[in-house]
Amino acid sequence: MSLKILGSPSRYVQGKDALKELGGHLKKIGQSPLLVADDTVWPIVEGAIKEGFDAEGLEVARMSFSGHATRENVKAIEEKIKADGHDIVVAVGGGSVTDSVKAAGYDAGVRFCIVPTAASSDAPCSALSVIYTEEGEFLEYRFFPNNPDLVLIDTRVVANAPVRFLQAGIGDALATWPEARATNRGTANNMHGGRPSRTGVALAELCWDILWEYGLAAVDAVRANTVTPALEAVVEANTLLSGLGFESGGLAAAHAIHNGLTAAPSTHSLTHGQKVNIGTLTQLILEGAEPEEIENFIIFTTKLELPNTLTEIGLTEDDEEILRAVAEAACLPSDTMGSMWFEVTPDDVYEALRSIEQLSRRVRAENGLPEPTSFVD
Numbered sequence: 242m243s244l245k246i247l248g249s250p251s252r253y254v255q256g257k258d259a260l261k262e263l264g265g266h267l268k269k270i271g272q273s274p275l276l277v278a279d280d281t282v283w284p285i286v287e288g289a290i291k292e293g294f295d296a297e298g299l300e301v302a303r304m305s306f307s308g309h310a311t312r313e314n315v316k317a318i319e320e321k322i323k324a325d326g327h328d329i330v331v332a333v334g335g336g337s338v339t340d341s342v343k344a345a346g347y348d349a350g351v352r353f354c355i356v357p358t359a360a361s362s363d364a365p366c367s368a369l370s371v372i373y374t375e376e377g378e379f380l381e382y383r384f385f386p387n388n389p390d391l392v393l394i395d396t397r398v399v400a401n402a403p404v405r406f407l408q409a410g411i412g413d414a415l416a417t418w419p420e421a422r423a424t425n426r427g428t429a430n431n432m433h434g435g436r437p438s439r440t441g442v443a444l445a446e447l448c449w450d451i452l453w454e455y456g457l458a459a460v461d462a463v464r465a466n467t468v469t470p471a472l473e474a475v476v477e478a479n480t481l482l483s484g485l486g487f488e489s490g491g492l493a494a495a496h497a498i499h500n501g502l503t504a505a506p507s508t509h510s511l512t513h514g515q516k517v518n519i520g521t522l523t524q525l526i527l528e529g530a531e532p533e534e535i536e537n538f539i540i541f542t543t544k545l546e547l548p549n550t551l552t553e554i555g556l557t558e559d560d561e562e563i564l565r566a567v568a569e570a571a572c573l574p575s576d577t578m579g580s581m582w583f584e585v586t587p588d589d590v591y592e593a594l595r596s597i598e599q600l601s602r603r604v605r606a607e608n609g610l611p612e613p614t615s616f617v618d
């Protein structure tokens with residue numbers, strides 16, 4: 242019998258104007274932080290971060306970033322850490338900079354901290370990075386012995402970020418419970434290489450419950466650039482609970498199908514959470530979940546403006562070659578399809594994926610929801 246393993250960041254800080262406290266929290270970890278942020282994010286956060294750093298007598302050292310979490314980006318950050326003798330590296334931004342900084346911090350042997358500027362994915366709290374090619378195709382998972390020392394998220398910044406980031410984060414986080422539930426039902430390990438603990442599974446379910454209760458109101462709040470209790474709840478679900486839930490609960494078909502979808506060029510302009518949403522719906526179909534659960538999921542994610550048809554991700558039911566390639570990639574032994582409690586073949590995934598178009602169109606029509614249009618640029 243495998244052991245149960247649960248991991249988490251050492252400290253999680255969330256709230257309005259939390260950025261001003263970043264310096265104080267970092268000072269407890271090290272003396273010379275390197276901040277990594279892209280040129281869009283940096284002007285938004287610089288003032289608040291500098292205020293806190295000045296109060297602590299910390300120097301603001303920032304490195305620019307662009308592109309995906311690639312081996313080249315990881316290497317460049319690692320070299321900068323070593324060249325300037327930093328003892329902490331801090332990702333400020335979205336999933337790409339987060340994954341790059343975790344890997345670079347580990348490679349350079351320094352502590353790493355994450356400051357998400359949107360609640361757009363489950364990446365910040367975990368002890369792993371997903372590495373992609375320059376083109377954005379999934380390359381590999383990298384696992385580290387420890388989670389970030391600090392995850393700090395300023396909800397005022399989240400409220401001012403584009404609403405599609407929060408929607409994507411909800412899409413990513415909605416996968417957490419179905420995947421942890423599937424892993425727990427079977428015999429596979431979670432992302433820490435141990436069995437899901439009751440705590441890990443319960444956090445995944447709490448994540449799901451919060452999203453169904455507050456998800457739509459949180460989207461409304463960000464549309465109005467306001468911080469409300471509903472937004473605070475969903476930021477916590479997307480960032481902390483989804484992170485702990487996927488890592489300590491387990492990933493299964495939904496994220497494997499996401500990774501498979503990165504093989505389809507039409508999906509490259511979509512967010513992680515948009516692709517994960519297709520994966521979650523497809524997983525529910527593969528499981529033979531109750532029709533009511535599947536239909537409610539389609540209704541809810543349509544209202545959240547998350548894709549649940551092939552049309553929305555730039556594909557059709559006739560793209561057999563691409564859909565079969567996606568299904569093959571999703572079933573690679575290196576991915577997490579094996580977490581399901583029953584055997585899933587590439588043909589099963591192909592058929593389930595192909596089925597979502599007619600199914601979602603019917604459910605949307607029956608519920609007076611709009612017909613799907615493509616999200617692809």
Ligand SMILES: [Zn+2]
Pocket residue numbers: 362363364413496513517
């Ligand atoms: Zn994810």
